[in-house]
Amino acid sequence: SVKVEPGGLYEIVFNPADSNILIAAVGPRGETRGAIARLNADLTPGQSIDVSANPLYGLGFNSRTQTLYGTATRSGSVGVVDVRTGRLVATIKDGDDDSAHVREVIVDETRNKAYVTVVGGEANDASRPNQIWVVDGATNAIERKIAAPVGGLTGAALDAQNNRLFVTGMSSNDVGVIDLATGQSVATWPTGSEKPTNVAxxxxxxxxxxxxxxxxxxxxxxxADGAVIKKVPTGEGALSVAYNPRNDQVYVANRQAGTVTVVGGGDYAVLANLQTGTFPQTIAIDPATNAVYVTNKARGLPRNAPAGTPVPVDPAGDTVTLIRP
Structure with a gap:
């Protein structure tokens, strides 16, 4: 594991073009130091990209166009970065509305689309809608908005072949299925778990x-039908999940437990529980080497901390961990 500046780590993606890891680093609370940090495959530092004016939290990456999409939750917008030049090339918003709680970005490289989850209230709450922004990668504009059939929309995963999007409802405890060709919701399936947050x-x-x-x-x-095949206990605060089809392994970041659980895709046996850092956040995989990269957030100040309160020293936070299967 290595420390990553300026800290405040959130999501991580892997760039197969140069084997770089791109990390959303919003900096310490109360400071304006946002960056897309860049690490090489061996975790040595690369050249970061300055996004201090509008820090990015959730990341989605189109490796074909070398375009990074990041959710700027503070401003209700999506930043578009050309990683080859390190320039912010566009900012996408829903008109003048800066209140949208943008969270995740899922990219369809073949169709050159980006799907942005917007967290709302309970399902069918018209005052706080759960939405998917469909972003046209050619114009960097919102092409349309799709209503999500879940409450507390958080994560999403793409079925590119069938042009479907799976979305998680953290408050409705289900998974919704959206036909992206029509924009219609075609199913909702209960997970049988509480606060489903991300899906692969x-x-x-x-x-x-x-x-x-x-x-x-x-x-x-x-x-196909939402049937529950297996439940595997992984750890407190299971937040994010990634799947590697090459070795049929599933990785779950358990934020409160401080671990990443490795699950075999054949029999769903737990292969390892690895202590990676203080608050494991998100996971990226190098499909060529099977290397797994994990962001770990740090302990910070409570929201009501008095001015001048020193930030806790946390050696295991604001780090990226490399896991070798």
Whole structure:
């Protein structure tokens, strides 16, 4: 594991073009030092990209166009970065509205689209809608907005072949299915877990892997009918999940437990529980080497801390960990 400046780490993506890891680093609370930090495959530092004016939290990456999309939650917008030049090339907003709680970005490289989750209230709450922004990668503009059939929309995963999007409802405890060709919701499936937060899709096996913070587990579901195949306890605060089809392994970042759980995709046995850092956040995988990269947030000041309160020293926070299968 290595420390990453300026800290305040959130999401991570892998760039297969140069084997770089790109990390959303918003900096310490109360400071304006946002960056897209860059590490080489061996975790040595690269050249970071300055996004201090509008720090980015959630990341989605189009490796074909070398375009990084980041959710700027503070301003209700999406920043578009050309990673080859390190320049912010566009900022996407829903008109003049800066209140949208943008969270995740899922990229369809073939169609050159980006799908942005906007967290709302309960399902069918018109005052706080759960939405998907469909972003046209050619124009960097919102092409349309799709209503999500869940409450407390958080994560998403793409079935590119069938042009479907799976979305998690953290307050409705289910997974919704959206037909992206029509923009219609075609199903909602209960997960049987509490606070499902993120989801990964196995195209070859027709499976969904859902990480649920409330119950600290991994739910394996059939992506055709939503049937629950298996539940695997992983750890407190199971936040994010990634799947590597090359070695059929699932990785779950358990934020409160401080661990990443490795689950075999064949029999769903727990292969390892690895202490990676203070608050494991998100996961990226190098498909060529099977290397796994994890961001770990640090302990920070409470929201009501008096001015001048020193930030806790946390050696295991604001780090990226490399896992070798």
């Amino acid at each position: 899709f196995d195209a070859a096996g027709g499976r969904l892997f859902v990480a649920s913070q409330g119950t600290g587990d991994l739910t394996v579901m059939n992506s």
